Amino acid sequence: MATFEEYLVNQQNNDGVQFTWNMWPHSRIDSQRLVVPLTCFFTPLKERPSTEVSQPPLEYDPVLCQKASCKAILNPLCVVDFRAKIWMCPFCNNRNPFPAHYAAIAENNQPPELYPQFTTIEYTLRKATTMSPIFVFVVDTCMTTEELKSLKECLQTALSLLPADALVGLITFGRMVQLHELNTQGISRSYVFK
Ligand SMILES: [Zn+2]
Known part of the structure; x- marks a missing residue:
């Protein structure tokens, strides 16, 4: 143990x-x-050691909590009642029935998203509308002027490699956190937080 x-x-x-x-x-x-x-x-897209059990992405949509304000995803930490075919949402305590195509679910016939070793799992979404990829750059500005200059160059290179339809965000932080409003009109504005 x-x-x-x-x-x-x-x-x-x-x-x-x-x-x-x-x-x-x-x-x-x-x-x-x-x-x-x-x-x-x-750490999104964390690379896992090759010795770990890996799973191929699931080729279906995740099962969501039915409470409109919640929509948490069925996972190994949910309590499942296999006889009543119901799962408890650990976030909002809603009792959710399984969708019809999960009718064969049983203690010895569980979908991969309930396997205890799959607390992280990837889905290849079927229904989702494909959105442009979104990249948010989060930059620590506590550094020397030379370092900042080379960082700016690296960021510009990174930007030039992004797909043309990508949406880009920029957050910088030093003493304060700045959420920058990016536009093409040349007016720089940002929201500043402590
Ligand atoms: Zn919920």
Whole structure:
């Protein structure tokens, strides 16, 4: 039996997700008392070690929580009632019936998205409308002038390699965080946050 620490390390390696705390604060007051805010570091498209079990992308759409304001995705952490063919959403506690084509679901016949080792899984969406790819550049500006100059050049090279229909966003952060409004009119505007 792995310890909780081992479990966390495994999950970090597998999912590219790391939290500052491994428990949710129980109340608003607990949350306000946290020295470091509850934060999640996520590495999208994390490359996993080749020794790990890998799965091909699922060639169907994910099953979503039916509560309109939730739409969480069926995953190995959901509690499933195989007899009633219902799954509990861990985010909003909604009880969701499985779609008709999951009728054969049973304890010994589970879809891959419920396998405990597949806490990260890829879907090839069938119905989704294809949107332009979106790239958001998040730039730490705490560096020397020369470094910043070479970083700007790298960013310009990166921009030149993006697909023509790509949508681009830019966030820079130093003492403050700036969300830049990118336009072609040559007027630079940004939203500044602490
Ligand atoms: Zn939900």
